[in-house]
Amino acid sequence: MKQFEIQNLSAWYHQNQVLSGVSLDITLKTATAIIGPSGCGKSTFIRCLNRMHELSEGARLEGKIILDGEDLHGQQIDPVMLRRRVGMVFQKPNPFPHWSILDNAVSGLKLTHRLKHSDKFSIAESALRKAALWNEVKDRLNQPGVSLSGGQQQRLCIARALAVEPEVILMDEPCSALDPIATARIEDLIHDLKKNYTIIIVTHSMQQAARVSDQTAFLLHGILVEMSDTNQLFTSPKDSRTEDYITGKFG
Amino acid sequence: MRKKHTSREYESELKDLKSQLATMAYDVKAMIHDSMNALQKKDIKLAEEVIERDFYINQIELEIDEFCLIILARRQPLAKDLRFITIALKMVTDLERMGDMTVSIARRVIKLQKMPPVKIPDKILLMAKSVQEMLQLAIESLLESDATKADQVLEQDDSVDELYHQNFRYLIKLMAQNENLIEPLVHLQSVAKWLERLGDHCTNLAEFVVFKVSGENVRHVSRAK
Ligand SMILES: Nc1ncnc2c1ncn2[C@@H]1O[C@H](COP(=O)(O)OP(=O)(O)O)[C@@H](O)[C@H]1O
Ligand SMILES: [Mg+2]
Numbered sequence: 442m443k444q445f446e447i448q449n450l451s452a453w454y455h456q457n458q459v460l461s462g463v464s465l466d467i468t469l470k471t472a473t474a475i476i477g478p479s480g481c482g483k484s485t486f487i488r489c490l491n492r493m494h495e496l497s498e499g500a501r502l503e504g505k506i507i508l509d510g511e512d513l514h515g516q517q518i519d520p521v522m523l524r525r526r527v528g529m530v531f532q533k534p535n536p537f538p539h540w541s542i543l544d545n546a547v548s549g550l551k552l553t554h555r556l557k558h559s560d561k562f563s564i565a566e567s568a569l570r571k572a573a574l575w576n577e578v579k580d581r582l583n584q585p586g587v588s589l590s591g592g593q594q595q596r597l598c599i600a601r602a603l604a605v606e607p608e609v610i611l612m613d614e615p616c617s618a619l620d621p622i623a624t625a626r627i628e629d630l631i632h633d634l635k636k637n638y639t640i641i642i643v644t645h646s647m648q649q650a651a652r653v654s655d656q657t658a659f660l661l662h663g664i665l666v667e668m669s670d671t672n673q674l675f676t677s678p679k680d681s682r683t684e685d686y687i688t689g690k691f692g
Numbered sequence: 693m694r695k696k697h698t699s700r701e702y703e704s705e706l707k708d709l710k711s712q713l714a715t716m717a718y719d720v721k722a723m724i725h726d727s728m729n730a731l732q733k734k735d736i737k738l739a740e741e742v743i744e745r746d747f748y749i750n751q752i753e754l755e756i757d758e759f760c761l762i763i764l765a766r767r768q769p770l771a772k773d774l775r776f777i778t779i780a781l782k783m784v785t786d787l788e789r790m791g792d793m794t795v796s797i798a799r800r801v802i803k804l805q806k807m808p809p810v811k812i813p814d815k816i817l818l819m820a821k822s823v824q825e826m827l828q829l830a831i832e833s834l835l836e837s838d839a840t841k842a843d844q845v846l847e848q849d850d851s852v853d854e855l856y857h858q859n860f861r862y863l864i865k866l867m868a869q870n871e872n873l874i875e876p877l878v879h880l881q882s883v884a885k886w887l888e889r890l891g892d893h894c895t896n897l898a899e900f901v902v903f904k905v906s907g908e909n910v911r912h913v914s915r916a917k
Contacts, residue, residue, distance in 0.1 A: 648768055675770050677907025687770045689702070690695040 442469040444609060444639040445490060446507040452485050452663075455499035459485050460663045462504070467656075472631055472640040474650035474671065477660035478686070483643040486660065487611045490641065491527035492520045509608070525549065528602030532614040534594035536586030536601075542569075542578050545586040545597055549605040564604055572600035573630050592623025599630065603638075610634065612642040616649065628653050647687050651675045659683045702767055709759055709780055710835065713787075716752045717831045717897070719745070720787050721824055723794035724890060728820040730801045731883065732812055739798040749791035753784045775907065779900035783834075786893045790827075793886045793893075800879045807876040815859035816880065819887040822852050826894035833898060839905045845898035846910075852891035859884050 445467040452460040459482045467473050475483045488494040489502055492513065506513040508527070528549075536545045546565040550556060556564070565582070569575040574596040578589070586597055595615055602610055612631075616624040631640055631653045644650050650657050651671060658668040659680075667680045678684045685691075697703040723742050730738035760781050763769060769777055804810075826845045833841035863881050867874045899911045 647770060651770075676774060678771050684771050685695055688773045689698050691698050 443467065443507075444469045444509065446505075447490075448505040448507070450486075450489060450502065450504035450506060452482070452489055452494060452502040453500070454485075454497060458663065460489070460502075463660070463663075463665045464504075465658060465665060465668050467639060467641060469639055470635055470637065471655040472635045472642065472653055474654035474657045475641065475643045475660060476645075476647060476650050476657060476686075479645075481660045482663040483660055484613050487529070487613060487641055487643055490609070490611060491524045491529060492518075493524070493529065495520075525605040526607055527609040527611060528605065528607040529611045529613065530595070530598050530602055530615050532617050534591060534598050534618070536589075536594050536597050538585065538587050540586055541583045542586050542589070542597060543582040546600045547604050549601050565600075568600040568604035569597075571603045571634070572596045573626065573633070574600055590623065592619050592626055595619060595623070595627060596630065599627075599634075603634075607638065609639045609641065612640065614643055614645055617645060624649070647675070659686060661686070705759075705763055705767070706773060706776065709756070709763065709776070712752070712756055712759065713780055713783055714831050714835055716749065716756065716784065716787050717827060717834075719749060719752070720790045720794070721827045721831070723749075723791060724797075724820065724824055724827070727794040727797040727801065728817070730798060731804075732817070734801070734805060734809075736802055736805055739801040742798040743795050746791050746795045749788055753788040756780060756784045772904065772907075775904045779904045783897055783900055786896045790890055790893045793890050797883050797886050800883050804876055804879050807879075808873060810873055810876045810880060812880065813859055813862060815855050815862065816884050816887065819852055819855045819859070819884060819891070822848060822855070823887055823890045823894060826852070826891060827897075830894050830897040830901065833901045834904075837901075837905050839902050842898035842901040842905070845894055849891045849895045852888060856884055856888040 443466050447463060447465050447467075450460055450463040451458060463486065475486060477483055485494060488497075489506060490508075490513075494500050494502060508523075511518070513523070537548060540548065543562070543565050546568050547556065547561050550564065566575060566579075569578060574593060577593060578597075581588075586594065589597060595618075599610070599615075616627050619627065628649065631642065634640060635655075642650075642653060654671045656668060657671045657674045659666045659674070659678075659682075661682055667674065667678060667683045669679060673679075674683065675687060678687065697706070723745055726738055727742045729735065730742065760777050763777055767773070826848050829841045829845045829848070832838065833845070860881065863877050863884075867877050870877075896911075902908060902910050
């Protein structure tokens with residue numbers, strides 16, 4: 442089953458083309474890693490998948506993105522609802538600074554409708570459990586989100602994305618500000634989450650891509666060079682440009 | 693032009709590893725040459741020297757092993773680099789075993805000294821020549837990342853096997869005709885067996901190089917003859 446079908450996707454900021462004819466499929470409930478050098482269009486690519494790209498100034502795209510068989514740019518798609526179905530976790534953990542851990546966990550819901558306290562609590566508990574954070578925060582739910590460590594804050598952001606019951610979670614270098622232990626916790630969490638969600642993760646670390654993903658896509662200058670099974674890509678890549686990039690070679 | 697690693701230190705580590713492997717393989721090749729030379733010339737001193745050199749081969753195996761572990765731990769190699777390290781770890785095992793086999797041949801030389809003299813059959817000398825050529829090709833295929841040279845090794849192994857069988861029948865015939873020569877001839881048969889096995893190890897080395905170069909695992913795939 443396909444979660445996303447991406448057909449000939451190109452994207453621009455003003456006159457600057459940053460993605461050129463990217464076509465790939467993302468299978469339901471798998472983890473896909475996007476790798477490539479800085480500025481190759483990784484963030485732009487995943488921001489296209491929940492229509493965040495169009496929020497940037499001068500942003501434009503061409504091509505087709507199909508989510509669950511439905512055109513992402515079709516009339517019936519509400520971008521705000523879409524961004525709940527396709528949640529996003531960023532590089533720097535960004536909990537709301539003055540909000541409690543509990544309120545942060547349900548903040549995705551809070552913005553759209555009023556919640557009874559008991560509902561709020563049970564939704565928060567469930568999301569925090571799924572994000573493997575519950576045991577660490579259950580006795581301090583009313584403390585500010587920013588009182589947590591970096592790794593805990595990132596898992597809080599994942600809980601926030603999970604609370605709105607998404608299908609897909611996009612992660613843009615979610616561990617680049619974290620230490621190895623916090624990184625291992627997030628990676629372990631990704632492993633659990635892909636049983637129920639489709640995960641697409643942008644990462645600078647080839648080792649991280651190798652550890653967490655089923656499929657890996659290599660982007661270079663906005664072009665999809667290769668998408669392969671992760672085991673294949675890191676042991677015997679098909680394209681020599683992939684080989685050069687992952688082995689750290691220059692021309 | 694061949695692309696280089698951005699990290700010059702890493703680039704030179706991989707280059708060092710390759711040349712250490714080649715050096716070890718050349719040492720083994722010299723041991724094959726010398727053990728066979730000792731056999732032909734009944735040179736006990738040379739045979740004893742081959743036996744002593746095995747100690748160094750064992751040392752080099754440990755050193756290369758350790759070097760591979762350090763590169764794995766520090767560089768976390770991928771793709772062709774990863775394949776190279778994994779084959780290096782296997783190649784040293786094969787080379788170390790090959791060293792042991794030349795020692796076995798050298799020991800037969802010493803034993804044969806106390807027995808009625810026998811002529812070394814041409815087929816055995818041909819096998820020895822062929823095995824050294826195979827090892828040379830395997831080393832070159834590694835150094836030049838040349839899979840066609842590795843393929844030549846795989847082909848040549850078939851002819852070594854054929855020589856072995858011909859020689860085996862020939863020795864049986866000789867034994868039947870000369871009962872007093874049975875014991876030295878049995879030792880010659882052992883030498884032939886070691887040479888045949890050395891050929892098999894050269895085949896392993898070549899298959900590893902094919903894997904490194906192409907990512908393709910050609911081991912245990914029966915080749916069309
Ligand atoms: N909001 C923006 N406005 C204009 N240019 C942008 C914007 N965001 C990114 N870019 C440019 O688009 C290219 C791709 O950026 P990005 O998708 O962030 O790459 P990556 O995530 O792979 O580092 C870069 O050259 C970058 O400078
Ligand atoms: Mg980015």
